Amino acid sequence: MSVSWSVVALPLVEVVLMGALAGIVGALALVHRRIFFTESLTHSTFPGAVAGVVVAAALSRSLAGQRADYDLLTAALFVGAVLMCLPMIALMRWLSTIPGLTSQSAAGIVLTFGFALGYFLAKWFAPLPLKVDGFLTGSVLNIGTADVAVTAAVLVGALAVLAVAGRFLAFHGFDPVGYRAAGLRPGPVEAVLMILICLTIAALVPAVGTILPIALVAAPAAAIAPWCSSMRSLVVGSALLGAATGVAGMWLGVALGLSVGGVIAATAGAVYLLAAAVRRPALTGRAPRAGRP
DSSP states (O other): OOOOHHHHHHHHHHHHHHHHHHHHHHHHHHHTTOHHHHHHHHHHHHHHHHHHHHHHHHHIIIIISSOOOHHHHHHHHHHHHHHHHHHHHHHHHHHHTSTTOOHHHHHHHHHHHHHHHHHHHHHHTOSOSSOHHHHHTOOGGGOOHHHHHHHHHHHHHHHHHHHHHHHHHHHHHHOHHHHHHTTOOHHHHHHHHHHHHHHHHHHHHHHHTTTSHHHHHHHHHHHHGGGOSBHHHHHHHHHHHHHHHHHHHHHHHHHHTSOHHHHHHHHHHHHHHHHHHTOOOSSSSOOOBOOOO
16 A cells, blocks of 8 residues: 555654653553553543543634634643543542452443543534544544644653653652652652653544553553563663554554554554563563662
């Protein structure tokens, strides 16, 4: 299948950026044991994205007397998705305090509730300015400069966080008991991690939707972790593998004429399965060192 370079140039930049971003945040989520938490939030962004787009379209009609353009809808989608994470996190924390209800169960409830709420809102406000398919599986080949700018901004923010607080994130992730024993408060580190996860998921929605981001967040870090001997190597390796997975998935999707977002997610899964099949743990009975990322 022949595709013009002008068509795939911007999407290619997007998949590299989002692959690197998802790999970095995935590495942090892995060492903090927040992968299933992240999965629940991917579905929680669905109602927020729908609500953001609906509000932006309504305000554009009432204040400007015209339809909202794509850049405005992209910004509204991102803001709505991020904001919806906040009450969902609060709900998850409250549910986990109920006797007999584990944190995994709470995350599962929020996952189901978030997806159901998003589907309800999509039907209630139909027709939406953006197709529902775009919320669920994204559309890599149709992303715009605003989408790339958002992803790049979140990636720069994640790198800045690693530069400033990477040592604390690694310490808390590998040894939370020791972190508290050292007189350090876990609250700020956990809050930073939650914010990074929320921003990353929201940034990935236009390209891979609200269902598929977990594949790019979880698979590269989980695949490369056994070969990593330090937190730095895990973060760098996950970012590189995430970017490579995104590019490979996009190439296959375009070449085969299939859904690019779906093929990227499938490629991420295949990478993990391949790594699991040939796994040679680089460490013997210990996790990567909690050194500088």
